[in-house]
Each structure stands twice: as structure tokens, then as C-alpha cells.
Amino acid sequence: MQQGFLLSRHSQDIDTQQGVCSQIELWLATTQGPVKLQIMGEKPLFFIQQIDAAQAKPLLAKQGIEFEYKSLGLKSFEQQPIGAFYFPTISAHYKAQRVLKKHNIVLFEDDIRLENRYLIERFIQGSLSYIGDSQLSLGHQVIRQAKVKPSEFKPQLSTLSLDIECSMQGELYSIALQGLGVRRVLMIGDAEQWGDSQEFAIKAQGAQPRLDICWVADEKALLLALELHITQLDPDVIIGWNVVNFDFRLLVKRMALYGLTLKLGRGHSAMTWRDNKSAPSQGFVTLPGRVVVDGIDALKTATYQFDSFSLEFVAQALLGRGKKIEDVSNRGEHITHDFLHNKLKLAEYNLEDCQLVSDIFEHTQILDFLILRSQLTGLELDRIGGSVAAFTNVYLPKLHRAGYIAPNLPKGGGLASPGGYVMNSLPGLYKNVLVLDFKSLYPSIIRTFKIDPMGLIEGLLTPEQAIEGFKGGYFSRDKHFLPDIISELWRQRDQAKRDKDAPRSQAIKILMNSFYGVLGSGGCRFYDTRLASSITMRGHQIMQQTAKWIEAQGYKVIYGDTDSTFVWLEGDISPSQAADIGNSLADMINQNWQQTLRDDFALDCYLELEFETHFQRFLMPTIRGSEAGSKKRYAGTVNKNGKIQTVFKGLETVRSDWTELAKEFQTTLYEKVFNDEDVQDYVQKVVTQTLNGERDQQLVYRKRLRQKLSDYVKNVPPHVKAARIADDENTKRHLPLQYDKKAWVKYVLTTQGAQPINYQTANFDYQHYIDKQLKPIADGILPFVGQSFERIIDRQLSLF
Structure with a gap:
């Protein structure tokens, strides 16, 4: 058998000599080049309670829908016997759904697409082996009547970075392509005007690579040139930045303008576009035989976080360089x-955006991560999020073989389950605070207490023999799948760590940690509040008992959060002594849980507490305006590789909507307090510099518009007011609007209110920045060292 990696999947009805039937097409990347598998005659299906079959059959027959019905040895979670309707075509399957739902007949698993069910039931996730009748066609191999099974094939995918430049009105100027040995820009223009040669040299990182320009006459010719180049280069994956919802969306619009259908897929297949009904600003592009991967979505899927996901910001953060343009904001x-007066400069800028995306992909190994995610879950490379689909792909075939079909989504979206444990904190400025973390607490609870959708159903049948959960849940000790799935993923992640395989380790971590959220989500067919609650409430119990055991040893627990316990070691203790105590406490807790679970539940324990961090100095602030301790907000100093670093959690310095003035002030002020330095001179200095206008560059706020400007009616916050001022001024100056759609707004607070930075007319309201930026930060820490912001600055303010 040959092997390949799944790039795209699709099913459709086709005409044959024997009549209309369904056909599944699977495009693969293989070591021999692209391959298209064709599987004909697979029958779409859905499940139904056997008791409803007598009503359903005549309804379908009356509509002339061809079907086959079978009573199966399957049952629902309500223990009702199940049958299945099979259909010769996808269209008949959809029509049957509409007919039966109109008559309020409940269907099960009717939303699973034919190609996905085909793969799921064969346990195929990402890679597969195949055999069939082979023939060559248009640069690829076609395998007819293919048969497939899972494999562990590791692909080497070819990638091409794409970026489009256009006018503010969306008229195409140029398209850059980078990868597969090519650095080329397709540009509208006259080659004779810009030089006879189609090449010119540019400098990039000290080298002298060549940049090819392919000159075309107009926009239509540009689109056709793109089609030709994609066909010739033949990439597996096209990457870019917001490449789907900007570049390809724009291509679709410009194609429609000229009545073109671009054949950007393999085998000269057409590109298709589908709008996202639930999110109008989003859409989906399909290129059969290829995958389009957006860098923003990919990084978010891998849990990367940035203040901004603009290419400029991410490139600067990861690569230390950005776009080749003087003023990115304009x-x-x-x-x-440049398109009108310096096309060569525009080409260089266009191509550098492609290069930045390629370098970000390489730096983060994000494509490796997506490949591994696909091989673990069966998700498509370009799938955004997909935790629910991943769980379904992994769990459903096991469930069917155990004799059950999956339930439907809960009506009304389900009820919210309790969140993670958060202890009331003891505010204060401390020395020597240890953090003890449970390693993957929720997955550990699932493994230990056998939390599982089918296990819940089986456990409720024989509660006297089951493991008691929460909110009426009981879980079978031996009939379950999720604990074993977690165990296998855990083993693979430990191996990935040993192999220093960061993408694989991260993919497994995200998958394991998503299982709790999936089971507590009303968007998952396996949702049950008894499942999620039996995880989180067990977590509460574990955290509370752990704190009691630690305090019984004479130590003070000052805070607990989800899976972390913060322990104060009173007195002067060296770092090595603190580490010894942390490891000793972790060992004691682990032994206690092993004994407790063995004695009380007759269960093996997979809970594992680890000594994680030693804060040499630690601040747990109060809630503003209260003496109560805050939650999920703290700061402290740690020794990392012999260097003392300050760590902030949930405080202003890690929030994107506070000014640079506030962030610098908090960082320096906290470091001084942690180092037992006098803070009075520093506070006075910053206040004086602010009032004197020496800190003006640090007074800019940056906040995102979550809605269109026109949607803000009752509540109009400062950044919205600033955005409206900017776009009013843009209109007067006949400039494009910047904020009519969602965007980031940079603004300052002036004596006349919020104003955009590019149209500031009034003086800064310095008192605002002192009262709303500096004072809250100072008040969060100064009282713990017997100081007061008001007392420190009273003398200064009297001078202004």
C-alpha cells in the first residue's frame, strides 16, 4: 500500500452509467507527488430510534426518496434501540432530513458529512495508506475505487507564501509569491517604463537574492497570471497573513468583476468561496488538493498571544524586524x-510581507504543529479551533463499536458548569512563597475518576458499583474510553518531551486540556453537566484538601487558583532550602492522595503535584477599594538561571489597554519595593516628568473596537469617541475611513476628552494620567511598605 497525508476532502453526487451516486474525493500529499483518491458508492446515513421508523418510512416513500432501513444492535444514551436510514446520494440524505425534521422526528448524527464519517469510522487521522486502480491525470495521480486505512506517514509539505497589494478601494496592484525556490511579484505595469529586465537585485539580511517581476497589462491579466503560477508551482499549502479573509476574499470579488473562475485547485479545479453565516466578516476558501493556512488563525490555535496580531507587531515580536515601509499606520x-511612482519599491515591500510570513512559520514551527494536530485528531490543517470536532473524531468510532450512538446537542445550549477553584487570597507583601502545581489537573482527574460520556451512562445503570461523581453523576469503573485516550496522549507527550519535539508536545497538551472544556460546552454533542461538574468540583475538593494537608505541616496557604497552591514560608530561608521544602511538600501530598484514593475509592491515583516556582518576594494585592485580597492578580521575583526576574500576573503591565507610562511605572516601582529600595524619589520623578510633558509619548491608549462604530449607541467609551473624531476628519479630508469597521484605536486623553493621536488638537489632561494610571498602580503596593501616593505627591502638585 502507498501512503499519504490528507490535504483536502470533499464529497458530491455524480452521474454514472448506473445512475447518480455519491463520490468521496480525498487529496493527498505523497512522496510521489499529489494523489487524488476516489471512493464511490458510500451511503450517507443518519440514525433514528427504532420506535420512530414506522412513521418515518412512509413519509420518505411519499416524497419519492430512495432509502434502505436497517435495525441495528446500537442504542441511544437513553437506552432506546436504534436503526439507520441509508441513502444512495447526498441530495437524498439532505432531503430526508428536511422531511423527517418537519414532522418532529428526532435524528441522530445527521450532521456528519459523508467524507468525515468515512474517515472517522476507519480511525483515519491525517495520514493514511491506500490502494486502488491508478492512472495519471493533469500532473497528479488518480486512484479509483480506493481503499484506505490509518498510517503514521510523516509528510514534507511544500508551501508558498502569498500576499496581495491593492488600493484602498480594493483594486489589485500586485501579488507576491515566495517559496518553492521562487521570489516573484506579479505586477500591473509596463516593463519598458520600469526597465527592460524582469529582474532587479534587492538587499535582504546582508544577501543579494534576486526578485523576479512578472509584468502584466491589467487586473484581469494579473488574476490569470496568478492562476498560471499557482498551477506551475503546485504547492501543497498556501500561507499568508489574514490570507483567507483578506487576500482570497478580495480575489473572489475581483474574479466576479471580470466574470472569471480561477482554477487554483489541483487538477484545474476551481477555487470556491463560502461565507460564514454566523460571522459575516469571516469566510472559507476551498482549493481542492491544496490547503490555505492563515498565520493569525494558526498561531491562535497554538495558543500564541500578542497584544496585536498585525503582521508588523508579530514579526517584530518574533523576528525582530517588520515591514519595509516608513509609516505602517498609513x-x-x-x-x-508607490504603485504610481515607484513600482520596484512596492514589489520589494510586497515580497517582504511574504518573507515575514514564511519566517514566522519557520520560527514557530506552526505547520509542524498543525500536521501533528491533524494526525492526533483528524482535523483539517486549516481548521480554526475545532476542539469539539477533534473530540468527536477521536471518540465517536470507539462509541459505535461499544454499541452506542452519540446524543444530539443540548437544547438551549445547556447549563453552565462550575468553574475552576479560586481561593480567597490573603493580601500582603511576602518573602519566600512557593507555588505547587498539579500537573495537568483536569486530565488527571479524568484518568483517575474515570470521567467519560459512555462511562456516565453505564455508571448510572449500576451506581452501586460505580465511582460517584458530582451532581448525580456515576462513572463505570471499566466501561469507558476517555481515561484511556488521555493515558495514551499523556504517554505520547512525555515521549515528545524526551525527544525535545516541541510542536508535538504542544499539540498534545492543547488537545488534552481541551477535553474538559468540550464536555462542558453546549456546542458539543456529548455535553452533560454531570461530566464537567464531576471534573471541576472534584478539582475544588482536591485543592481544598491539599491546602489542609499543607497547613497541617505548619505552613500558611495564602492563595489557590485552579491547579496552583501558593505557600508562604515564614522566616529567612535560602533558595536551596525553599526548593527542599517545596519538593518535600509535593512528595507528601502525592503520597497522601495515593493512599486516600486507594482507601476511599479503590482507585489508582494519577494526580501529581509538582514544586513549580519559588518567589523570593511576592505581592498579593487587595481588590481596589477593598481590604479583601484579589484573585488571579499578583507579582513576584524569581531566580531564573542566576538572574532575578519580576513576574506579573493579571496586573496592569501585562494588559494591552494600559499606557506605556503605566507599564513602565509599575515595573520599576515593584522592582524597587521588592529590592527594599526607597520609592519616594522615583514616584515624585515620574509625576514631575508627566506634568512637564516629558512623558507624552507614553500616554497613548490602545483599545480595540469590538463592533462597528455605528453600533455604539447607549454606551460610548473614550476609544469610540476618538475613532469617530478620526473618521469625521478623514471624511472632511477625503481620506479613506479607518474605523468604520472593527479596528484598533490609538488615542489620548486631553482637556477636551479623548482624541485620536493623528488628530490631537487639545493639550494632554495630565491629571487624568496621574489619577487613573499612576495612582491605582501605586496604591496597589505602597501601603504594604507604609507609603502613600497622595502623601508623596502632595508637595509636588502644590507647585503646579
């Missing part, structure tokens, strides 16, 4: 100017 105007 790049639209610069791009049009």
Missing part, C-alpha cells in the same frame, strides 16, 4: 503612491 496611502 501604509494604504504609501502603497498607492
Whole structure:
């Protein structure tokens, strides 16, 4: 058998000599090049309670829908016998759904697409082996009547980075392509005007690579040139930045303008576009035989976090360099100017955006991560999020073989389950605080207490023999799948760590940690409040008992959060002594849980507490305006590789909506307090510099518009007011609107209120920044060292 990696999947009805039937097409990347598998005659199906079959059959027959019905040895979670309706075509399957739902007949698993069910039931996730009748066609191999099974094939996918430049009105100027040995820009323009040669040299990172320009006459020719280049280069994956919802969305619009259908898929298949009904600003692009992967979505899927996901910001953060343009905030105007007056400069800028995306992909190994995620879960490479689908792909075939079909989504979205444990904190400025973390607490609870959808159903049948959960849940000791799935993933992650395989380790971690959220989500067919509650409430119990055992040893627990316990070691203790105590406490807790679970539940314990961090100094602040301790907000100093670093959690310095003034002030002030330095001179200095205008560059707020400007009616916050001022001024100056759609707004607070930074007319309201930025930060820590912000600055303010 040959092997390949799944790039795209699709099913449709086709005409044959024997009549209309369904056909599944699977495009693969293989070591021999692209391969298309064709599987004909697979029958779409859905399940139904056997008791409803007598009513359903005549309804379908009356509509002339061809079907086959079978009573199966399956049952629902309500223990009702189940049958299945099979259909010769996808269209008949959809029509039957509409007919039966109209008559309020409940269907099960009717939303699973034919190609997905085909793969799921064969345990195929990402890679597969195949055999069938082979023939060559248009640069690829076609395998007819293919048969498939799982494999562990590791692909080497070819990638091409794509970026489009256009006018503010969406008129195409150029398209850059980078990868597969090519650095090329397709540009509208006259080669004779810009030089006879189609090449010119540019400098990039000290080298002298060549940049090819392919000149075309107009926009239509540009689109056709793109089709030709994609066909010739033949990439497996096209990457870019917001490449789906900007670049490809724009291509679709410009194609429609000229009545074109671009054949950007393999085998000269057409590109298709589908709008996202639940999110109008989002859409889906399909290129059969290829995958389009957006860098923003990919990084978010891998849990990367940035203050901004603009290419400029992410490139600077990860690579230390950004776009080749003088003013990124006004790049639209610069791009049009360069297109008219300096096309070579525009080409260089266009291509550098492609290069930045490629370098980000390489730096983060994000494509490796997506490949591994696909091989673990069966998710498509370009699938955004997909935790629910991943769980379904992994769990459903096991459930069917155990004699059950999956339930439907809960009506009304389900009830919320209790969240993670958060202890009331003891505010204060401390020395020597240890953090003890449970390793993957929720997955550990699932393994230990056998939390599982089918296990819940089986446990409720014989509660006297089951493991008691919460909210009426009982779990079978031996009939379950999720604990074993977690155990296998855990084993694979430990191996990935030993192999220093970061993408694989991260993919497994995200998958394991998503299982709790899936079981507590009303968007998952396996949702049951008894499942999620038996995880989180067990977590509460574990955290509370752990704190009691620690305090019984004479130590004070000052805070607990989800899976972390914060322990104060009173007195002068060296770092090595603190580590010894931390490891000793962790060993004691682990032994106690092993004994407790063995004695009380007759269960093996998979809970594992680890000594994680030693804070040499630690601040747990109060809630503003209260003496009560805060939650999920703290700061402290740790020794990392011999260097003392300050760590902030949930405080202003890690929040994107506070000014740079506030962030610098908090970082320096806290470091001084932690180092037992006098803070009075520093506070006075920052206040004086602010009032004197020496800190003006640090007074900019940055906040995101979550809605269109026109949607803000009753509540109009400062950043919205600033955005409206900016776009009013843009209109007066006949400039493109910046904020009519969602965007980031940079603004300052002036004596006349919020104003955008590019249209500031009034003086800064310095008192606002002192009262709303500096004072809250100072008040969060100064009282713990017997100081007061008001007392420190009273003398200064009297001078202004």
C-alpha cells in the first residue's frame, strides 16, 4: 500500500452509467507527488430510534426518496434501540432530513458529512495508506475505487507564501509569491517604463537574492497570471497573513468583476468561496488538493498571544524586524503612491510581507504543529479551533463499536458548569512563597475518576458499583474510553518531551486540556453537566484538601487558583532550602492522595503535584477599594538561571489597554519595593516628568473596537469617541475611513476628552494620567511598605 497525508476532502453526487451516486474525493500529499483518491458508492446515513421508523418510512416513500432501513444492535444514551436510514446520494440524505425534521422526528448524527464519517469510522487521522486502480491525470495521480486505512506517514509539505497589494478601494496592484525556490511579484505595469529586465537585485539580511517581476497589462491579466503560477508551482499549502479573509476574499470579488473562475485547485479545479453565516466578516476558501493556512488563525490555535496580531507587531515580536515601509499606520496611502511612482519599491515591500510570513512559520514551527494536530485528531490543517470536532473524531468510532450512538446537542445550549477553584487570597507583601502545581489537573482527574460520556451512562445503570461523581453523576469503573485516550496522549507527550519535539508536545497538551472544556460546552454533542461538574468540583475538593494537608505541616496557604497552591514560608530561608521544602511538600501530598484514593475509592491515583516556582518576594494585592485580597492578580521575583526576574500576573503591565507610562511605572516601582529600595524619589520623578510633558509619548491608549462604530449607541467609551473624531476628519479630508469597521484605536486623553493621536488638537489632561494610571498602580503596593501616593505627591502638585 502507498501512503499519504490528507490535504483536502470533499464529497458530491455524480452521474454514472448506473445512475447518480455519491463520490468521496480525498487529496493527498505523497512522496510521489499529489494523489487524488476516489471512493464511490458510500451511503450517507443518519440514525433514528427504532420506535420512530414506522412513521418515518412512509413519509420518505411519499416524497419519492430512495432509502434502505436497517435495525441495528446500537442504542441511544437513553437506552432506546436504534436503526439507520441509508441513502444512495447526498441530495437524498439532505432531503430526508428536511422531511423527517418537519414532522418532529428526532435524528441522530445527521450532521456528519459523508467524507468525515468515512474517515472517522476507519480511525483515519491525517495520514493514511491506500490502494486502488491508478492512472495519471493533469500532473497528479488518480486512484479509483480506493481503499484506505490509518498510517503514521510523516509528510514534507511544500508551501508558498502569498500576499496581495491593492488600493484602498480594493483594486489589485500586485501579488507576491515566495517559496518553492521562487521570489516573484506579479505586477500591473509596463516593463519598458520600469526597465527592460524582469529582474532587479534587492538587499535582504546582508544577501543579494534576486526578485523576479512578472509584468502584466491589467487586473484581469494579473488574476490569470496568478492562476498560471499557482498551477506551475503546485504547492501543497498556501500561507499568508489574514490570507483567507483578506487576500482570497478580495480575489473572489475581483474574479466576479471580470466574470472569471480561477482554477487554483489541483487538477484545474476551481477555487470556491463560502461565507460564514454566523460571522459575516469571516469566510472559507476551498482549493481542492491544496490547503490555505492563515498565520493569525494558526498561531491562535497554538495558543500564541500578542497584544496585536498585525503582521508588523508579530514579526517584530518574533523576528525582530517588520515591514519595509516608513509609516505602517498609513501604509494604504504609501502603497498607492508607490504603485504610481515607484513600482520596484512596492514589489520589494510586497515580497517582504511574504518573507515575514514564511519566517514566522519557520520560527514557530506552526505547520509542524498543525500536521501533528491533524494526525492526533483528524482535523483539517486549516481548521480554526475545532476542539469539539477533534473530540468527536477521536471518540465517536470507539462509541459505535461499544454499541452506542452519540446524543444530539443540548437544547438551549445547556447549563453552565462550575468553574475552576479560586481561593480567597490573603493580601500582603511576602518573602519566600512557593507555588505547587498539579500537573495537568483536569486530565488527571479524568484518568483517575474515570470521567467519560459512555462511562456516565453505564455508571448510572449500576451506581452501586460505580465511582460517584458530582451532581448525580456515576462513572463505570471499566466501561469507558476517555481515561484511556488521555493515558495514551499523556504517554505520547512525555515521549515528545524526551525527544525535545516541541510542536508535538504542544499539540498534545492543547488537545488534552481541551477535553474538559468540550464536555462542558453546549456546542458539543456529548455535553452533560454531570461530566464537567464531576471534573471541576472534584478539582475544588482536591485543592481544598491539599491546602489542609499543607497547613497541617505548619505552613500558611495564602492563595489557590485552579491547579496552583501558593505557600508562604515564614522566616529567612535560602533558595536551596525553599526548593527542599517545596519538593518535600509535593512528595507528601502525592503520597497522601495515593493512599486516600486507594482507601476511599479503590482507585489508582494519577494526580501529581509538582514544586513549580519559588518567589523570593511576592505581592498579593487587595481588590481596589477593598481590604479583601484579589484573585488571579499578583507579582513576584524569581531566580531564573542566576538572574532575578519580576513576574506579573493579571496586573496592569501585562494588559494591552494600559499606557506605556503605566507599564513602565509599575515595573520599576515593584522592582524597587521588592529590592527594599526607597520609592519616594522615583514616584515624585515620574509625576514631575508627566506634568512637564516629558512623558507624552507614553500616554497613548490602545483599545480595540469590538463592533462597528455605528453600533455604539447607549454606551460610548473614550476609544469610540476618538475613532469617530478620526473618521469625521478623514471624511472632511477625503481620506479613506479607518474605523468604520472593527479596528484598533490609538488615542489620548486631553482637556477636551479623548482624541485620536493623528488628530490631537487639545493639550494632554495630565491629571487624568496621574489619577487613573499612576495612582491605582501605586496604591496597589505602597501601603504594604507604609507609603502613600497622595502623601508623596502632595508637595509636588502644590507647585503646579
